[in-house]
Amino acid sequence: MGMTISEKILARAAGLPSVRPGEIVECAVDLAMTHEGTAAAAQKFFAMGGARVWEPGRIASLLDHWAPAHTERIAGVHSLIRSFVAAQGIKNFYDIREGICHQVIPEKGHVRPGWLIVGTDSHTTTYGAFGAFATGVGVTDMAAVFLDGRIWLKVPPTIRFVIEGDLGPHVTSKDVMLYLLGRFGTEYATYKAVEFAGGTVRAMSVSSRMTLTNMAVEMGAKAGIVAPDDKTLDWLEPRLGFRPEVMNNDTDAVFELEIVINAGEIGIQVACPHSPGNSVPLHQVAGRPINQAFLGSCTNGRLEDLAAAVAVMGGRPVAPGVRMIVIPASREVYREAMGMGYIQALSEAGAVICNPTCGACIGAQMGLLAPGEVCIASSNRNFKGRMGSQDAEVYLASPAVVAASAVAGLIAGPEEVAGK
Amino acid sequence: MKIRGFAWKYGDNIDTDLIIPGKYLDIGDVRELARHAMEGLDPDFVSKFRPGDVIVAGRNFGCGSSRENAADVLKELGVGAVVAESFARIFFRNAINIGLPVLECEGCGKIEGGHEIELDMRSAMVFNHTSGSVYRAGSLPDFILDIVEAGGLVEYKKKSRR
Numbered sequence: 185m186g187m188t189i190s191e192k193i194l195a196r197a198a199g200l201p202s203v204r205p206g207e208i209v210e211c212a213v214d215l216a217m218t219h220e221g222t223a224a225a226a227q228k229f230f231a232m233g234g235a236r237v238w239e240p241g242r243i244a245s246l247l248d249h250w251a252p253a254h255t256e257r258i259a260g261v262h263s264l265i266r267s268f269v270a271a272q273g274i275k276n277f278y279d280i281r282e283g284i285c286h287q288v289i290p291e292k293g294h295v296r297p298g299w300l301i302v303g304t305d306s307h308t309t310t311y312g313a314f315g316a317f318a319t320g321v322g323v324t325d326m327a328a329v330f331l332d333g334r335i336w337l338k339v340p341p342t343i344r345f346v347i348e349g350d351l352g353p354h355v356t357s358k359d360v361m362l363y364l365l366g367r368f369g370t371e372y373a374t375y376k377a378v379e380f381a382g383g384t385v386r387a388m389s390v391s392s393r394m395t396l397t398n399m400a401v402e403m404g405a406k407a408g409i410v411a412p413d414d415k416t417l418d419w420l421e422p423r424l425g426f427r428p429e430v431m432n433n434d435t436d437a438v439f440e441l442e443i444v445i446n447a448g449e450i451g452i453q454v455a456c457p458h459s460p461g462n463s464v465p466l467h468q469v470a471g472r473p474i475n476q477a478f479l480g481s482c483t484n485g486r487l488e489d490l491a492a493a494v495a496v497m498g499g500r501p502v503a504p505g506v507r508m509i510v511i512p513a514s515r516e517v518y519r520e521a522m523g524m525g526y527i528q529a530l531s532e533a534g535a536v537i538c539n540p541t542c543g544a545c546i547g548a549q550m551g552l553l554a555p556g557e558v559c560i561a562s563s564n565r566n567f568k569g570r571m572g573s574q575d576a577e578v579y580l581a582s583p584a585v586v587a588a589s590a591v592a593g594l595i596a597g598p599e600e601v602a603g604k
Numbered sequence: 605m606k607i608r609g610f611a612w613k614y615g616d617n618i619d620t621d622l623i624i625p626g627k628y629l630d631i632g633d634v635r636e637l638a639r640h641a642m643e644g645l646d647p648d649f650v651s652k653f654r655p656g657d658v659i660v661a662g663r664n665f666g667c668g669s670s671r672e673n674a675a676d677v678l679k680e681l682g683v684g685a686v687v688a689e690s691f692a693r694i695f696f697r698n699a700i701n702i703g704l705p706v707l708e709c710e711g712c713g714k715i716e717g718g719h720e721i722e723l724d725m726r727s728a729m730v731f732n733h734t735s736g737s738v739y740r741a742g743s744l745p746d747f748i749l750d751i752v753e754a755g756g757l758v759e760y761k762k763k764s765r766r
């Protein structure tokens with residue numbers, strides 16, 4: 185019986201000829217990704233009796249959640265991490281200037297198809313867009329990985345969404361993901377791997393695919409996977425310095441479920457408070473006044489996202505009384521966006537442009553909401569209290585809808601603001 | 605390992621931002637952080653919760669972020685165990701790794717707040733001493749129970765490296 189991509193990766197990492205869903209296997213990790221969680225992981229690593237990390241070259245670390253530090257305590261955490269990576273010889277370290285982990289780690293060439301990656305962040309699933317098996321863990325798990333590079337994992341069954349057909353105008357991979365969450369719910373894939381396949385996915389850019397695998401965790405998934413193709417390899421090659429090998433599904437691979445979706449039935453979606461699963465067609469919420477529009481995050485803070493926003497805004501200013509916050513996902517994205525004139529256009533429209541960081545997405549450091557305020561965001565979670573007040577409301581949507589809403593001052597679609 | 609306490613009942617999809625909101629994560633001290641546990645869901649939780657009591661929840665408990673602080677604050681408040689119809693996977697791992705007992709139990713929806721319940725981790729049984737009902741939970745492999753009983757992965761690794 186054949187194996188899925190996920191099963192093949194886990195079998196290889198476990199040193200076994202094959203694995204089956206449900207089996208618990210001990211795997212060697214190819215890459216361990218840590219952000220500010222490095223500090224707690226390091227502390228636990230020493231408490232476990234660790235002295236030197238197992239293989240410094242297999243750890244990639246960066247500072248992104250609170251960057252630059254906004255409190256003295258966070259400054260201390262950052263300083264501790266800088267000392268730890270220096271002392272341990274961890275060279276793949278990116279300080280506050282580079283941006284959000286899930287954008288920076290692939291950009292810097294630390295992700296390869298067929299790899300097993302664990303990260304101290306739930307959206308580590310993003311790297312599945314490159315055909316890696318990537319999953320989030322807590323800091324204690326990471327401390328143990330620091331010790332010996334090994335982790336136990338239960339082999340997940342795979343649910344495969346096969347999406348076929350053309351997406352309508354202004355319908356993006358974000359809408360696809362919100363649609364799937366609305367239709368199947370936020371725990372549909374708990375403990376499972378989710379593969380995104382079909383012509384619609386093949387037609388998407390690598391950046392758009394990253395939005396799918398990023399939000400796979402919103403469906404509870406352990407990993408999100410897109411089988412690598414030439415697009416993936418073209419994206420990776422200049423960053424890795426070589427064209428990597430890929431692992432694909434065996435032709436007789438067994439999926440727990442295969443669900444065929446017609447792209448034509450997916451419209452522009454908005455997820456209402458307080459769950460990404462509360463996703464509805466745009467027209468059901470259009471017209472709701474907003475206080476803030478947030479364009480950024482590891483879900484939708486890439487170049488194509490900024491481009492979509494600029495195109496939708498078409499030189500029109502942000503509506504009076506609305507705060508538009510734009511956070512490019514990485515320094516690379518920021519610089520490219522400057523080269524394209526996007527940053528200038530957004531600034532001229534009245535948007536506040538911040539340095540690449542998690543920022544408003546996690547409501548920890550900037551862009552927080554007051555009680556009663558409404559925000560439309562391109563990020564991935566709208567849990568109660570995530571972006572500030574427990575009494576604020578967050579709607580999730582694509583960059584195009586965020587930008588249209590910023591211009592209109594209320595939740596609106598790109599076509600509604602065009603020509604106004 | 606057996607845990608006996610009174611049930612605090614919550615619903616489905618209790619996410620990590622409800623357990624501990626992101627805006628507090630820059631508080632370093634877990635005791636300080638724990639004062640905000642569950643505040644968006646149940647403002648009385650911290651003041652009324654008695655150490656040893658047990659959280660009983662619906663589906664997908666702990667969904668969302670990988671923040672281990674979510675498990676940490678519950679342990680800090682003395683939560684004896686969390687029993688849920690299902691868990692989000694990262695929370696489940698984190699709880700085990702910090703030595704907070706967790707059991708997945710389909711039938712636990714029938715347990716009501718205030719009921720006195722007892723968990724037997726090794727046999728994966730949940731006893732409701734108030735109603736007299738008994739539920740079978742999902743059993744955990746021995747090495748995972750060893751981690752929980754050691755008080756978490758730090759203690760477990762420390763011991764196994766000695």
Ligand code: SF4
Nearest residue numbers: 307481482542545546
């Ligand atoms: S941008 Fe948001 S979702 Fe992404 S890693 Fe940062 S906090 Fe997490």
